[in-house]
Amino acid sequence: MTKDIVLEQAPDLRRIYATALRRRGSSSETLPDVRYSRAGIRVDVDDLVAYANVCRFPVGGALPPTYPHLVAFPLQMGVMSGDEFPLPxxxxxxxxNRIEVVRPITLDDRLDVAVWASDLRPHRRGRQVDLVSEVSVLGDVVWRGTSTYLSRGTEHPEAPPSEPPSTAPLERVAAGPLWRLGEGTGRAYAAVSGDWNPIHVHALTARPLGFPSAxxxxMYTYAQVLASLGPKLPEVGLTSRVWFRKPVRLPSTVRLRTAFEPSRTLSVLENAQGEPSEIEHAVVANTW
Structure with missing residues (x-):
């Protein structure tokens, strides 16, 4: 039977990350049957404006399609930090990450959010799991998100990969926006999202976790892509999916290429500084 954990306020993410230093995951091969939820959440205008400014979304009208992820993210961390969760x-x-926008969300909406883990499975470099989030208003689901996380460990070469669409058609597309992401980019996004994961904050905290730099x-680079596409995307019926291919080391310069088709866009965020220039950092497919 599912254990429902109803929270009055969002978990403290800084505390979760601090305690996670002492936790390595359980030995379980199954996921805990637990569901975290919060009800009646009102979006803070100042928080929304700060997020929009960092990610370059316009302010006004419907919430950015990635913003509900921020509301659900603390509940994701609550699930993943539990003693019975099998991955560190x-x-x-x-x-x-996959997002489905069923209908626009406005500042007047009170949001009910539920999060649970699903589909623990092998990955060629370890194991991966989905964190599923649903946002409802007055009992109707208005937004869904699925975040897939990989924990490196025992390799499973036979595991089926999840591959993005081919980006070959984009080779004929002229380069779009060019973005310089400074060394402090991770801290700026953490300040508006609450995601203070050490791999994003500073090189000194990223190195012990296997990354040479922050x-x-x-979700920051994904948001930048969607913000850039802006008016090309609908407010209703959007399904957006991103595959994070190679981490964007900070600092870096990246560029975006996008192909537009009826009811579909395909984008690639790629390296634009030094060699090799063909590194793909993220592939984003939008359909409606």
Whole structure:
């Protein structure tokens, strides 16, 4: 039977990350049957404006399609930091994300959020798991998200990969926006998102976890892509999926290429500084 944990306020992410230093995950081969939820959440205007400014979304109208992820993210961390969760929180890498916008969310909406873990499975470099989030208003689901996290460990070469669409058609597309991501990019995004994972904050905290420098948050670069596409995307019926291919080391310069088709866009965020220039950091597919 599912254990429902109803929270009055969001978990303290700084405390979760601090305690995660002492936790390495359980030995279980199954996921805990637990569901975290919060009800009646009102989006703070100042928080929304700060997020929009960092990620370059316009302010006004519907919430950015990635913003509900921020509301659900503390509940994700609550699930993943539990004693029975089989994967360690620190060092977990966000490898994919899927978003479905059922209808626009406005500042007037009171949000009910629920999060649970699903589909623990092998990955060629370890194990991965989905954190599923649903946002409802007055009993109707208005937004869904699935975040896939990889924990490196015993390799499983036979595990089926999840591959993004081919980016070959984008080779004929002229380069779009060019973005310089400074060394402090991770801290700036952490300040508006609450995601203070040490791999994003500073090189000194990223190195013990296997990264030579701090890396940009995947949801930050994903948000930048969606913000850039802006008016090309609908407010209703959007399904957006991102595959995080190679981490964006900080500092870096990246560029975006996008192909537009009826009811579909395909984008690649790639390295634009030094060699090799063909590194793909993220592939984003939007359909509606």
């Amino acid at each position: 929180l620190l060092g977990a890498v966000h490898v994919e 890396i940009a948050h995947g």
